[in-house]
Amino acid sequence: MPEIKELVKDLADKHGRNRESLLPILQGIVTEERFISDVAMTEVARELDMSAALVYGTATFYSFLDTKPRGKFVIRVCKTITCDMKGKKQIVKTLEELLKIKVGETTKDKNFTLLETNCLGWCHKGPAMLINDEVFTELDEDKVTEIIDDYMRNI
């Protein structure tokens, strides 16, 4: 996969080739590819001259560094107690119906992945979710439907 090679090289040029550059490089791969494949991990190891096990160990530790294929848009719904109390379950149900997938799955067209995550820091405006890096708060069924419609139109 020449593109991955290219991407890893560019990221290493930008962030450096030592251990401290590892996290920014992995984050850069996720931004571009939405997940870090085995090939990408081996490539990072080669570029930074370290063992692939070290790269794997770091990559699998962090919940935002996905090592499984993800959709173009990763939806993370906050599942912490205050969002839960404000109706998070209904939001997840609505999303599941809209996207026709369950939590943890990716749509067939590889556009959306639905996940749950721990506290997003919007407890006073729950329920909250992230779509990639964008935050949406005070969600209800209508709002979620509108947001997903918007994303679907702009794919």
Added chain:
Amino acid sequence: MPNTKLKRVDIIFSEDCVYKDVLADNLKKSNEDILKDILDSGLRGRGGAGFPTGLKWKFTSQETEEEKYVVCNADEGEPGTFKDREILTRVPLKVFGGMAICAKVIGAKHGYVYLRGEYQFLKADLEKALEEFHSFVKELGFDFQIHILMGSGAYICGEESALFESMEGKRGEPRNKPPYPTISGFRNKPTVINNVETLVYAFMICRIGAGKFHELGTTDSRGSKVFSISGDTPIAGIYELELGMSLEDFVEEFGDGDTKAVQVGGASGFCVPRKKFKDTIIGFEGVPTGGSMMLFNSSRSMYNVLKNYVEFFEEESCGQCTPCRVGCQQLKKGIEAIKKGEKSAHYLDTLQKLADTMKVSSKCGLGQSVANSFSSIVDNFREEMIY
């Protein structure tokens, strides 16, 4: 126990402060004078643990290493906490100013803001503010650079030594202590690591003087604190309040009239039931908090609350030490089994013992603090765990 009345304070977000003047004035002061101010103010860390900030700065300043660092812990992940996001959104220059004053005192040339991945959207604005900050310190002839590093969704990285590991590109697994960060922190160099809010208070103490800060609060908990208030309250949000108020006053102001319990300090904090509101003081002499205050009214099942917390810890445990890794899993399995009737109610006592064991044998604050919420919820709402 002496306590204060509930009082709103305006220090952190106060607009009566030109950050440039404060910074310029303080960079001219002697290190001893600044240290004395921070020590005299009685400021303690606002991330939750409450270590005296002045001492942290003093210990690091006494180290003879050439290279030292100041790190701003913006990995706010405690359930129910969102004050650091607000502070970084509204007054980022005060945060950077606090870091610069600290850097001067300890002799650091580089500072780092470790920002949680969930707050990626803040980064662009922070970088813009940072540009302004850098050009101003350059004008002052002060050699200090701040860098922003991103986290990637790991609660444990808010633990200081795990945060250093993460900054160094490793798994965010806490280190053994001692040595403490003041001796061996980022890159094993002497490091001051402070919470976002602590840095702003340090900066504001340099502006308003130690005395003004010291006269707020109680003997053990000087000053004020930014609270993140959520749950069953009609007025959820961010409030800066004087420390040392009773939980009763707090609930009177923020409750919805039907408050059954307040979780003080997030999932790693304590659950206080209604009957103890009167005798509970919010502060280091009573129940400390990093800012998280979650209110629950009588419609809420405390079993669901506890289950949510235990699941949180089970996921966020780094897995390095056995008491925390296995303990969290067993606590979760245990309460589920009791609820289903597969285990007798007495099994709760066994689980309590497990939580106590985790408290003394876990390596870091995460595993040690699971028992706080577990025991305080099980003790006070035992029947809700069983039926």
